Amino acid sequence: MAPSKPVCLILGAGAGIGGHVAKRFAAGGYRIVLARRSDEEGLHRLVDQINDAGGEASGRLIDAALPDTIEDLVTDVEQAAGPIDCALFNLGAQIGNRALADTSYKAFEMGWRLATFAPFRLASALLPHMAERGRGTLLVTSATAAMRGNAGQHSHAAAMGGRRMLCQTLNAEFAPRGIHVAHVVIDGPVDAPDTLGKMLGEHFDAYKQSRGDDGMIDPAAVADTYWHLAHQPRNCWTHELDIRPHGDTPWWNDN
Amino acid sequence: MAPSKPVCLILGAGAGIGGHVAKRFAAGGYRIVLARRSDEEGLHRLVDQINDAGGEASGRLIDAALPDTIEDLVTDVEQAAGPIDCALFNLGAQIGNRALADTSYKAFEMGWRLATFAPFRLASALLPHMAERGRGTLLVTSATAAMRGNAGQHSHAAAMGGRRMLCQTLNAEFAPRGIHVAHVVIDGPVDAPDTLGKMLGEHFDAYKQSRGDDGMIDPAAVADTYWHLAHQPRNCWTHELDIRPHGDTPWWNDN
Amino acid sequence: MAPSKPVCLILGAGAGIGGHVAKRFAAGGYRIVLARRSDEEGLHRLVDQINDAGGEASGRLIDAALPDTIEDLVTDVEQAAGPIDCALFNLGAQIGNRALADTSYKAFEMGWRLATFAPFRLASALLPHMAERGRGTLLVTSATAAMRGNAGQHSHAAAMGGRRMLCQTLNAEFAPRGIHVAHVVIDGPVDAPDTLGKMLGEHFDAYKQSRGDDGMIDPAAVADTYWHLAHQPRNCWTHELDIRPHGDTPWWNDN
């Protein structure tokens, strides 16, 4: 491998935001490492698409909920692929709306484990490397649930609210050392077959149709915004931004 | 015991906010149940003070980090003391400022376990009882770290950010059913010997002096505000408010 | 007049929040000065009710949109009634939802003049007196429009957003000097015949009925919260809180 390519590591690399960020950064000259929990076939397809298009990508299946997986991944990638210049934490923890009585302790803890603790683990493993180099970007996909807690979102909102504060504490400690942590509030449905698509199943197409033209967030467009964030010069960094389709009501407005 | 007294359960009943809420609610006609993790002597002293003043209080030592402790407490209190009309979750998870490298996974998880998961457990155990009765109040002491993440606050801010969102999801589900969840942002130092006092040790007095008259939040005054919150009629409920000494800069302002 | 009674000045003293704050503070030992723009009969009725109940009140009609009215009022009251210990700014500027095309420059400016500039004028006239005495409270009734801008709220939201920031700048300058500025976000319909009642006219009763028991904010309950805010000791001040009926969705949640 040519050592000159910067590395972009993506945790949560499905066919939605993760995959499109992979393609966008590959096209922009990054060596891509994709990680996801399941669907080896989907992972290979994504890796092949990038490599076929002249990019450079590899992939791994890891379960971010298990001990050492994220930590080992960072170590391995730093050694095998090169210095990680940009990482995307793209794992969510949305489990749909559940009343308190239907939200088990296990579900509540799993929300935290995936949505708050996992990015903390990634930061703990990765940011010392970046800090040593005085540069790096950590992009964090987040959700409206980080901003307000809706009914039924006990697990998800608590986890995402923690994630948002974590991004701020990371930024407070590491931005002065050259590391950019960006918290992106996705405030609308993403046209992502691997997440929303799987949740809605056979109803996904009808749902898309019901939202009309440009009614769902195109993950390729999100990837362009992530690219922009990752390449803001360090005198001009954005810590937080929101994204939604033009026809959607922002979370702060009445429906 | 006269069955007519409403019960107020306090988790985190030291000599600061918890103890003063106990005294205020006892004076207002509540039967008080105090729970704290350690210092049996301090617990007894508080219980005695309340009973000596004509109130009615009992106390227990429980470790909220352990399984079943909070759940059993709620069950016991409901059976032995009567219907819990008001509960105060008053446990914090401030461990001081620590760089990311000094924030162990264990510390990060303990922050969540005490500051996010414990109130979720309390809500899971208690709110069904309250919902059945169509009334009840859950007061939650919180911190500025729920609003923004400062450097060194990785564990605390992530946990408190989760706590704040949890209060919102609880409110969203249970306010229409008659249960008031109030999130109180304590944005300044409390004159509390058991928490800040212990952190500062022998320097506590000098610190207090340095802050001048009315430079520290009087926990008795906080207790009055909690009393007010708990007795707003259900057509006029406050979900969130902030508290600080008059001379302090609010968290949103520059120092 | 006995000089010992503290004075409470109320701008926007109709039969809703303003009138009930008047009654609450009169009952608590304040000499009340009521000011409103119109309805002399309603003003007299309120003054008479307070005086008949053993309180002490007087009233004036002033148009807060006109030059010198607020300033002269403060001067007169300080001289005639005594030092103003508490003032309530209770004027709104809600004109209903209007598309941008239907929001005239005049309407936009009037929103600012009543909702942002008028409290600035009140503060400019009153706070120097309070600062000299090292004490005082300025209560400001505000609205959800101070927190987010809904469709059709161009004038109202811009004015209320300015009001909120003004409360923060006043607090930043004057809290250390002993003056408490409290910004109260009324996030629901108030059972107020003079404002919402007039807007809805003959439909007011049906609207109230449709909201069920405790479905509208009782202005007397708001007055109790204002009383509490005005009597927090200066080591324990709340700058902002929200209020809504228990069955209402908070502004930050989806409907």
Place this chain on the structure above:
Amino acid sequence: MAPSKPVCLILGAGAGIGGHVAKRFAAGGYRIVLARRSDEEGLHRLVDQINDAGGEASGRLIDAALPDTIEDLVTDVEQAAGPIDCALFNLGAQIGNRALADTSYKAFEMGWRLATFAPFRLASALLPHMAERGRGTLLVTSATAAMRGNAGQHSHAAAMGGRRMLCQTLNAEFAPRGIHVAHVVIDGPVDAPDTLGKMLGEHFDAYKQSRGDDGMIDPAAVADTYWHLAHQPRNCWTHELDIRPHGDTPWWNDN
């Protein structure tokens, strides 16, 4: 003039953000119209730079505080230069920190007139044109004072708080009609000779030096972010983002 070029109108076109947005959008294929209040020579220099670089620009001096100036500008530009596809409102109203006693009514009103009313006037004049075409972008440079009110910022914060809410109401009404309103919170010093440079005068260079490498926001970098915002597809719009130098403490953190 070739009718095919989209037009970008810039209000507040000095040598900082305004001028750099002009150059960026000219390079990207827009016909630029620059408007500023004074410094005809500086305006011509900017216009010449753009035209010399192969772009297309013209400029005008207008006083946005005067009646009809913004409205006439929009009408003229739509007729003479073509449909305005993107407009930047880049006028501020920072007058430095002033105690309440030193903030005249005139200064308070001027803050509103320039920072809240002027963008309302621009929106009132421009958005109907854009709505008819079903597309357009309104970029609004804003400041930390829109988010919180610091001591001494009575005029500025009240005006900027109003501006922020206005952007939300505009977005709520017009985003569904294809118009993107973006509110950009500049949370740090911009390396802008015409604004900060003039405020600091001979101290500007020393100030810059004191902030170190990348210690001030490069307006050219801001222009890149504005370009990105203006070209997000309508399924992926950002309403608000913040910008600061990496070494600066965000407004929500303690210094």
